[in-house]
Amino acid sequence: MVSLRQHxxxxxxxxxxxxxxTLLAPxxxxxxxxxxxxxxxxxAIRLGLVLDGExxxxxxxxxxxxxxxxVTLREALAMLREQGLVSTRRGRRGGTFVRAPADPAAPxxxxxxxxxxxxxxxxxxxxxxxxxxxAERALPEEVHRLHEQAQRLRAATTASERRRADTQFTIExxxxxxxxxxxxxxxxxxxxxxxxxGLALEAGEHALLVRERDRLVDAIASRKAERARRLAERHVAxxxxxxxxxxxxxxxxx
Amino acid sequence: MTRxxxxxxxDVLGDVMGELEQVFAALAALGARFADLVEQxxxxxxxxxxxxxxxxxxxxxxxxxxxxxxxxxTAPGLLADAPRWLEWWWTTTRGAPEALxxxxxxxxxxxxxxxxxxxxxxxxxxxxxxxxxPFVDFACTNEYAITLSSPVHAGGEMLGVAAADVLxxxxxxxxxxxxxxxxxxxxxxNADGRVITSNTPAVVTGQRxxxxxxxxSSWLLVETS
Numbered sequence: 001m002v003s004l005r006q007h008x009x010x011x012x013x014x015x016x017x018x019x020x021x022t023l024l025a026p027x028x029x030x031x032x033x034x035x036x037x038x039x040x041x042x043x044a045i046r047l048g049l050v051l052d053g054e055x056x057x058x059x060x061x062x063x064x065x066x067x068x069x070x071v072t073l074r075e076a077l078a079m080l081r082e083q084g085l086v087s088t089r090r091g092r093r094g095g096t097f098v099r100a101p102a103d104p105a106a107p108x109x110x111x112x113x114x115x116x117x118x119x120x121x122x123x124x125x126x127x128x129x130x131x132x133x134x135a136e137r138a139l140p141e142e143v144h145r146l147h148e149q150a151q152r153l154r155a156a157t158t159a160s161e162r163r164r165a166d167t168q169f170t171i172e173x174x175x176x177x178x179x180x181x182x183x184x185x186x187x188x189x190x191x192x193x194x195x196x197x198g199l200a201l202e203a204g205e206h207a208l209l210v211r212e213r214d215r216l217v218d219a220i221a222s223r224k225a226e227r228a229r230r231l232a233e234r235h236v237a238x239x240x241x242x243x244x245x246x247x248x249x250x251x252x253x254x
Numbered sequence: 255m256t257r258x259x260x261x262x263x264x265d266v267l268g269d270v271m272g273e274l275e276q277v278f279a280a281l282a283a284l285g286a287r288f289a290d291l292v293e294q295x296x297x298x299x300x301x302x303x304x305x306x307x308x309x310x311x312x313x314x315x316x317x318x319x320x321x322x323x324x325x326x327x328t329a330p331g332l333l334a335d336a337p338r339w340l341e342w343w344w345t346t347t348r349g350a351p352e353a354l355x356x357x358x359x360x361x362x363x364x365x366x367x368x369x370x371x372x373x374x375x376x377x378x379x380x381x382x383x384x385x386x387x388p389f390v391d392f393a394c395t396n397e398y399a400i401t402l403s404s405p406v407h408a409g410g411e412m413l414g415v416a417a418a419d420v421l422x423x424x425x426x427x428x429x430x431x432x433x434x435x436x437x438x439x440x441x442x443x444n445a446d447g448r449v450i451t452s453n454t455p456a457v458v459t460g461q462r463x464x465x466x467x468x469x470x471s472s473w474l475l476v477e478t479s
Contacts (some may be wrong), residue, residue: 137460139446141372142389175390178448178460183392 002136034075038083041066041076043191045085045098054095056086110194113247119193120240125170126185127170127174131216131232133177136223141223144177150213163207174219174230212238257461263473264319268393271473273320274402277418278383281324281404282315285416288326289406292413303341310343311351313409315420318345320428322420323354323395326406332413341461343393344419356394366393372388376411377405385473388422388450388460398459400450422459422469437440439479445471454478 056062063073077096080086090097111119134142149172153165167190174182212235219228287300287306291329295302303326313324330448338358343351349399358368368374371393372386387400428440431454441452441463449461450473455461457478 077478135459137448137462139448139462171392175392178388178390178398180392180396180398183390185394188390 028194034072034079037066037072037076038079040066041080042083042085043069043188045080048238054098056098058095106248108243109250111196111243111247113244116240116243116247119189120236120243122238123189123193123240126182126189127173127236128195128229130170130174130177130182130186131220132178132225132229133179133182133226134173135220135223137178138176138220140191142172143217146172146217146220150210150217154208154210163212166213172215173220259477261475263475266436266475267429267432267442269432270320270425272318272427274385274420277313277317277321277402277420278404280316281383281402281416281418281457284309284313284324284326285404285406285414289408292408293331297332299333299335300339300341303328303333303339306341307343309374310341314343314345314351318420320420321345321418322397322423322424325354326414326416327374328414329412330369340389344381354394371401373401373403373417374415374470377403377415381405381407385448386443388444388448391419395419400425401432406450421449426459438477440475441478443474443476445473446476447476452478 031205057079059073061082063070064072066077077086077088082086085095085099087099088094097235113114134146138146146169149165149169153162153169156162156165167187170186170190171183177183189251211232216228216231257292274289284306285424287309288303291298291302291305291388303380306326308325310324314321323342323369325340325342327342328339331359336358340354340356340358344354347351357364360367361364369378372389373384376386377384383402383404385400385402385462391397391399391401397419399422400420401417402420404417405415406413430451430453433440433451436453439452439454439456441454441457442450443463444450447463449457449459450461451459463476463478
C-alpha cells in the first residue's frame with residue numbers, strides 16, 4: 001500500500017462539496033477542541049470525500065478553513081495519525097496524506113451492538129421522513145434524478161462505487177424532500193456509517209439493494225408518502241440487522 | 255380540491271419581481287461581456303474570465319439584499335486551461351465576496367457536474383433565461399435556493415451561463431410583509447407550482463400546489479383556502 005502511494009503525485013484535495021463543507025464547516029467554539037476537529041476530519045475520510053493518498057491542504061490553510069488555531073489542528077492531525085487515517089511526509093513533495101482504513105472490518109469494531117442499533121434508529125428517522133416528504137413534494141424533474149441515481153447504483157461494481165452511489169441517492173431523496181437540514185443530516189449519518197456499508201456484500205445482496213431503491217423511487221414517483229417512508233425505514237432496518245449480525249460474529253471470533 | 259384563484263405574482267409583488275428582472279438584466283449584460291471576451295481572445299483562459307470579477311462584485315453589491323452568489327459558468331471544453339470552470343463568488347458573513355470551490359475533476363468522489371443542473375441544462379436546451387428552483391443546493395452551498403441563469407451563446411455555440419443565487423429566505427423577507435397584510439391566504443409559487451413562501455402555516459415552503467400552476471411562465475400567487 002505504502003509503495004503505491006509513493007508513486008502517486010500528490011492530488012489536489014477534494015473537500016469541496018456541501019457534504020464535505022458541512023463536515024468541515026468552521027466549528028463554533030472550537031478553541032482547543034482537537035478531538036472534535038479530529039472526529040470531523042476522520043468522518044470526511046471515512047465518507048470517502050477524501051481519497052486514499054490524497055494530500056490535505058497545508059496546515060495554515062486547513063486551520064483557517066476549520067476556524068481553529070494551527071496548534072489545535074496539529075493536535076487533531078496527531079490523533080488521526082494514531083488512528084492510522086493520515087500519514088505525514090517531509091520534504092518538497094511532503095505534507096499530510098490520507099490513508100484508507102487497512103482492515104475493512106475494523107470500523108465495525110468501533111461500534112458496540114447497542115450503538116449500531118441506535119445509529120439504525122437515527123437513520124430510520126431521517127431517511128423515513130425524507131422519503132415521506134419527497135413523495136409529497138418532489139417534482140417530476142427530481143423523480144427523474146432519483147431514477148438516474150438508482151441506475152448509477154445498479155451499475156456500481158466495487159464496494160466504494162456502491163457506497164458512493166447509495167450515499168448520493170439518500171442525499172438526493174432528502175433534497176427532493178426540499179430540506180437542507182435532512183440532506184445535511186443524511187450526509188453526516190452516511191459519514192458515520194459509510195465505511196461499514198462499504199463492507200463486501202454477499203451474493204445477491206447488491207441486486208436486492210438496487211431493487212429496494214427502485215421500489216422507493218416508484219413510491220416517491222407515485223406520491224405514496226406512507227409507502228415511501230415504510231420502504232426507507234425497512235431498508236435501514238435490514239442494513240442495521242446485517243451490521244449487527246457481523247458485529248456479533250466479531251465477538252465470536254475475538 | 256377547491257377551485258384556486260391564481261394571479262401573476264407581479265400584480266401584488268411588483269417590487270421584488272422588478273428587482274429579479276433587474277438581476278436578469280445584469281446577468282444578460284455580464285453574459286454579453288463574457289461573449290465579447292471569448293470573441294476577442296479566440297480561446298480564453300481562466301485568467302481572462304477572472305477579468306470579469308469586478309462586474310460580478312458589482313452585481314452582488316447592487317442586489318445584496320437578494321443575491322448571495324453570482325458568476326460565470328463555462329461550457330465544457332471552452333477554456334484553454336480548464337475543461338470546466340465556475341468563476342463564482344458568494345457573499346459571506348465576513349463581508350468580502352469569496353470564491354466558491356467545487357471539485358471539477360470527473361474522477362473525484364465529489365465531482366460537481368454542473369452541466370446536469372436545471373440552471374445549466376435548461377437554458378442550454380431552450381436558449382432562454384431560467385429561474386431554477388427552489389431546490390436544495392446540496393452540491394454547492396447547502397442552502398434552499400433559487401438560481402437565475404442567463405445562457406450565453408455565440409452563433410449556435412453554447413459558451414456557458416451567467417447566473418445568480420437567491421436564497422428562499424431572502425425572498426421571504428421581501429415578500430411576506432406584503433402577503434401577510436392581505437386579507438386572504440395565498441402562496442407564492444414558482445411556475446411548476448412549488449411553494450416559495452405563503453402567508454399561512456397550512457401551506458409551507460417546498461410543498462406542491464398543483465392546481466392552477468399548469469403552463470405558467472412566471473411566479474404565481476395561488477389562493478389556498
